[in-house]
Amino acid sequence: MVALSLKIGVGNVVKTMQFEPSTMVYDACRIIRERVPEAQLGQPNDYGLFLSDEDPKKGIWLEAGKALDYYMLRNGDTLEYKKKQRPLKIRMLDGTVKTVMIDDSKIVSDMLMTICARIGQFFYNFMFLSEEPSSCLQYFLSCLQAYRP
Numbered sequence: 001m002v003a004l005s006l007k008i009g010v011g012n013v014v015k016t017m018q019f020e021p022s023t024m025v026y027d028a029c030r031i032i033r034e035r036v037p038e039a040q041l042g043q044p045n046d047y048g049l050f051l052s053d054e055d056p057k058k059g060i061w062l063e064a065g066k067a068l069d070y071y072m073l074r075n076g077d078t079l080e081y082k083k084k085q086r087p088l089k090i091r092m093l094d095g096t097v098k099t100v101m102i103d104d105s106k107i108v109s110d111m112l113m114t115i116c117a118r119i120g121q122f123f124y125n126f127m128f129l130s131e132e133p134s135s136c137l138q139y140f141l142s143c144l145q146a147y148r149p
Contacts, residue, residue, distance in 0.1 A: 003018040003020060004018070004020070004021050004068060004074075004075060005075045005076065006018075006019060006068075006073065006075075006076075007076065007077070007078040007079070008032055008080075008081055009078060009079070009081065009082075010081045010082075017031070020068075021067065021068055021073075022067050022068070022069060023068050024068075025062045025063060025064050025066055026065065028049060029044065029047060030044070032081050033047075036081070042083065046084060047082065048061055048062065048064065048084045048105050049061070049079045049080070049081060050081075051071065051077070052078065061104065063105075084103050085104075086101070087100070088100050088102045088115070100115050100119065101118075102114055102115065
């Protein structure tokens, strides 16, 4: 089987590495940690491989339990070895701000359950995330205030 030549970005360092297409993502991360000194920061479980896109809002996290060939990677593709955890600031309805560590490699519904558990809100079906307060959010808040006992 032909080896897959991938560019691995770790911080500001980019190295070209060879992998068998059947290599599991978990094993690829382990190999990167062994061969790239800059990748040896923090706990191994806190890091993963991210396939970025030209559009910074797009891209996918590679799942640790899948093989590299699952993602149809080509020679010369660039993967980023980066931290999955990051702080997220949440503005509560009362105006306070709470910071929650989230795992960017998870899907949004899993992130929402984590956020709700951390802030003590267990009715995640009624929660939603917004960058800016929208008219929908304002309407929702006014309905909540109207129905307070």
